[in-house]
Amino acid sequence: MKKTGAEIFVDSLRQEGVKVVFGIPGGVVLKIFDVLHQQKDVEVILTRHEQGAAHMAEGYAKATGKPGVVLVTSGPGMTNIVTGLADAYMDSVPLVAFTGQVSTNLIGNDAFQEADNIGISRPCTKHNVLVKDVGELARTIKEAFYIATTGRPGPVLVDIPKDVSTDKAEFKYPEKVSLRGYNPTYEGNKYQIKQAAEEITKARRPIIYVGGGAIFSDAANEIRELAETAQVPVTMTLMGLGSFPGTHPLCVGMLGMHGVYWSNMAMHHADLLIAIGARFDDRVTGKLSEFCPEAKVVHVDIDPTSIRKNVEAHIPIVGDVKTVLKQLNVYLRSIDGNQSDLKELRRPWWKQIEEWKRTHPLRYEQGDKVTKPQFVIDRVFDMTHHEGIVVTDVGQHQMWAAQYYKGSKPRTFITSGGLGTMGFGLPAALGAQKAYPDKLVLCITSEGSFQMNLQELSTAAIYKLPVKIVLIHNNFHGMVRQWQDLFYEGRYASSYLGDVPDFVKLAEAYGILGLRASKPAEVEPVIREGLKHRGPVLMDFHVDPFENCYPMIPAGGAQHEMMLEDPPELRKVDRGGQAKKKDKDKVEEGEGVLPA
Amino acid sequence: MEHIISVQVENKAGVLARVAGLFSARGYNIESLSVAPTLDPTVSMITIVTQGDDRIIEQIIKQLNKVIEVLKVVDLTETNFLDRETALIKIHTRPEHRDEAIRIADIFRAKIVDSSPTTYTIEVTGDVDKVEALINLLKPLGIKEIVRTGRVAIAREAAKVPTRREAQAAKA
Ligand SMILES: Cc1cc2nc3c(=O)[nH]c(=O)nc-3n(C[C@H](O)[C@H](O)[C@H](O)COP(=O)(O)OP(=O)(O)OC[C@H]3O[C@@H](n4cnc5c(N)ncnc54)[C@H](O)[C@@H]3O)c2cc1C
Numbered sequence: 021m022k023k024t025g026a027e028i029f030v031d032s033l034r035q036e037g038v039k040v041v042f043g044i045p046g047g048v049v050l051k052i053f054d055v056l057h058q059q060k061d062v063e064v065i066l067t068r069h070e071q072g073a074a075h076m077a078e079g080y081a082k083a084t085g086k087p088g089v090v091l092v093t094s095g096p097g098m099t100n101i102v103t104g105l106a107d108a109y110m111d112s113v114p115l116v117a118f119t120g121q122v123s124t125n126l127i128g129n130d131a132f133q134e135a136d137n138i139g140i141s142r143p144c145t146k147h148n149v150l151v152k153d154v155g156e157l158a159r160t161i162k163e164a165f166y167i168a169t170t171g172r173p174g175p176v177l178v179d180i181p182k183d184v185s186t187d188k189a190e191f192k193y194p195e196k197v198s199l200r201g202y203n204p205t206y207e208g209n210k211y212q213i214k215q216a217a218e219e220i221t222k223a224r225r226p227i228i229y230v231g232g233g234a235i236f237s238d239a240a241n242e243i244r245e246l247a248e249t250a251q252v253p254v255t256m257t258l259m260g261l262g263s264f265p266g267t268h269p270l271c272v273g274m275l276g277m278h279g280v281y282w283s284n285m286a287m288h289h290a291d292l293l294i295a296i297g298a299r300f301d302d303r304v305t306g307k308l309s310e311f312c313p314e315a316k317v318v319h320v321d322i323d324p325t326s327i328r329k330n331v332e333a334h335i336p337i338v339g340d341v342k343t344v345l346k347q348l349n350v351y352l353r354s355i356d357g358n359q360s361d362l363k364e365l366r367r368p369w370w371k372q373i374e375e376w377k378r379t380h381p382l383r384y385e386q387g388d389k390v391t392k393p394q395f396v397i398d399r400v401f402d403m404t405h406h407e408g409i410v411v412t413d414v415g416q417h418q419m420w421a422a423q424y425y426k427g428s429k430p431r432t433f434i435t436s437g438g439l440g441t442m443g444f445g446l447p448a449a450l451g452a453q454k455a456y457p458d459k460l461v462l463c464i465t466s467e468g469s470f471q472m473n474l475q476e477l478s479t480a481a482i483y484k485l486p487v488k489i490v491l492i493h494n495n496f497h498g499m500v501r502q503w504q505d506l507f508y509e510g511r512y513a514s515s516y517l518g519d520v521p522d523f524v525k526l527a528e529a530y531g532i533l534g535l536r537a538s539k540p541a542e543v544e545p546v547i548r549e550g551l552k553h554r555g556p557v558l559m560d561f562h563v564d565p566f567e568n569c570y571p572m573i574p575a576g577g578a579q580h581e582m583m584l585e586d587p588p589e590l591r592k593v594d595r596g597g598q599a600k601k602k603d604k605d606k607v608e609e610g611e612g613v614l615p616a
Numbered sequence: 617m618e619h620i621i622s623v624q625v626e627n628k629a630g631v632l633a634r635v636a637g638l639f640s641a642r643g644y645n646i647e648s649l650s651v652a653p654t655l656d657p658t659v660s661m662i663t664i665v666t667q668g669d670d671r672i673i674e675q676i677i678k679q680l681n682k683v684i685e686v687l688k689v690v691d692l693t694e695t696n697f698l699d700r701e702t703a704l705i706k707i708h709t710r711p712e713h714r715d716e717a718i719r720i721a722d723i724f725r726a727k728i729v730d731s732s733p734t735t736y737t738i739e740v741t742g743d744v745d746k747v748e749a750l751i752n753l754l755k756p757l758g759i760k761e762i763v764r765t766g767r768v769a770i771a772r773e774a775a776k777v778p779t780r781r782e783a784q785a786a787k788a
Pocket residue numbers: 110111112171172173230231232233234236237256257258259260274275276277278279296297298299300301303304320321322323326339340341342414415418419436437438439440441499
């Protein structure tokens with residue numbers, strides 16, 4: 021029996037095991053929504069903005085490892101998901117986005133709500149296809165899911181013209197995919213792996229640098245085994261957080277621009293760098309010419325373009341992290357045999373790292389007048405025992421969340437790293453919550469980012485997604501203000517956000533519990549009450565607007581050249597409770613732009 | 617250094633845009649580009665002439681390989697290869713220049729494929745040096761218009777001659 025394209029679409033999703041689709045309808049996809057409406061296997065989450073749908077699908081995918089699915093209409097529906105596609109492309113998130121298109125006979129005619137979906141999305145998708153014939157639909161969908169989820173994951177867009185969703189064809193879902201131009205490498209080269217094993221046993225100052233690839237590859241156990249067998253400290257990128265337990269004695273925390281002092285110092289002094297599913301982003305390397313000057317580099321990555329792109333690899337290994345590490349661990353066990361010898365060999369290295377850690381810990385000074393943002397984040401993690409799924413937005417709060425996060429499970433720290441998309445947090449948290457309705461999902465955000473997608477509070481309320489929103493309310497685009505303080509003589513060009521809206525009232529308007537902590541003593545009670553509440557909560561923490569995030573490698577600086585605290589000219593300001601005084605002074609001096 | 621890269625791709629809409637977009641998005645330059653179907657009608661061959669140091673060329677090749685519809689990438693500069701280009705050159709011909717134009721064309725085994733009372737159109741095929749040399753000789757006569765195909769290239773079979781890279785290294 022022949023089926024319509026819309027029915028084929030839904031049957032194909034069923035075949036892929038898709039449980040939920042995020043999207044918004046429109047003219048050319050009405051037929052598809054109509055079919056979805058009449059069945060129960062695939063749930064549709066109606067978002068309030070297509071960007072929200074795309075980030076929700078990302079949150080879902082990042083939390084589960086399964087592809088996130090988006091369905092939107094042509095023209096503006098499609099253009100609204102571009103940020104989500106670009107974000108997913110940068111962070112290697114498996115996403116399948118279905119966009120409606122005008123009927124095939126109208127394509128190219130500037131028809132109503134026509135956009136060149138394929139052209140627009142080409143630079144921000146792993147692959148994209150226009151389906152011209154309903155007979156091709158099932159195969160195209162099968163290929164889209166395959167491409168999105170294999171090799172280096174990424175977003176795939178399938179553009180479906182209106183007539184393709186109404187035309188009919190026999191439905192036969194292909195069993196296998198055969199794409200002659202696509203064949204990702206999973207097995208690493210044995211000889212190279214052996215070489216790596218030898219270098220690891222010889223090194224005196226080795227460090228493992230783990231990135232997002234380890235999480236996509238589900239390789240937490242293998243990393244742990246590698247670290248423990250070879251007695252090597254582990255540092256993680258922002259995207260790698262969760263791949264190695266934050267409380268493990270071999271864990272040295274996050275590296276990079278806002279990474280901890282001791283991990284950046286360890287990178288700088290290492291004699292062997294074992295890079296695992298990490299792409300040597302400039303936020304990590306700092307000044308390339310001074311990056312890891314003494315280290316040999318082993319680089320494991322499934323995508324050959326990541327290898328030798330920014331940094332020379334002495335032992336490049338193209339392959340899947342899990343598969344390669346399994347092999348590597350076998351060699352290591354056969355070569356070494358004795359863990360205590362390795363421990364002995366690296367004792368001075370450990371002592372040095374411990375020393376760096378002891379002398380330059382993360383710190384903040386919490387007085388009793390003004391709440392420090394770090395205090396809120398620290399307390400939230402503590403009171404949730406580092407067990408929730410943490411989703412962040414972009415800015416200072418994101419970096420503090422990363423610094424203080426000590427979770428031990430992959431896929432529990434979800435953030436926008438490569439594109440740094442403000443507005444990612446709330447919808448991504450909702451996507452993660454949709455995937456795990458019973459788990460604690462925290463959305464750590466600040467007013468700048470939050471206001472970029474706050475319309476999704478409706479989605480939270482309607483679908484009863486009980487996310488706990490931790491709003492680090494500093495009245496600024498804090499990260500921008502920090503750069504302005506440090507590099508633009510404190511001229512706050514377009515970074516002050518003022519006091520609107522009243523976020524507690526806002527939450528209430530959506531039927532969501534709103535709580536406020538205006539001073540330090542209120543922080544813990546608010547967290548306690550917020551966590552106890554069964555539905556979604558917005559906790560509005562008023563914090564010191566002038567707190568800066570350290571350590572910081574200034575742009576263009578080398579990894580060991582970290583700023584560790586405010587320079588003297590900023591420190592003159594009394595920070596123990598009179599942070600607001602500073603704006604007044606500045607205004608009086610004619611420097612500031614803050615309203616009195 | 618200049619590299620000639622041949623890229624076998626699925627003969628489908630949008631593939632050329634992906635390949636060209638990759639070059640523009642990443643700031644790689646394209647000196648010339650030609651596309652045509654191969655013996656297998658489902659496969660097209662794109663020949664790209666580009667410039668870059670070893671690291672850039674390595675990235676270009678890896679990035680090309682990453683495109684789903686790309687089937688095979690060969691940096692011909694790493695092999696022994698033949699490259700050819702065709703140009704059509706329309707020149708002004710004052711009566712006193714017509715013989716000279718024919719003589720020059722003859723030397724290059726180029727053909728006059730069209731003529732009018734005031735112009736000749738000359739077709740030439742050869743490697744870049746030859747095409748450029750001919751253009752230089754014709755310039756004084758007055759070139760009205762030139763179109764060039766861009767280069768196509770193919771590996772030589774079992775040649776013992778050194779590669780261009782080896783030859784350059786030997787010279788240096
Ligand atoms: C405000 C801000 C500040 C930031 N500061 C920092 C900072 O201080 N420190 C920091 O680390 N980051 C920071 N970032 C994030 C940074 O921009 C990058 O996103 C991040 O460093 C990249 O992480 P990654 O190297 O783990 O790569 P990812 O983007 O996670 O890439 C994963 C890599 O693994 C590979 N891979 C994928 N799957 C597999 C597999 N199965 N097997 C093998 N390999 C695989 C991919 O090919 C890719 O090369 C910041 C971002 C923002 C917005």
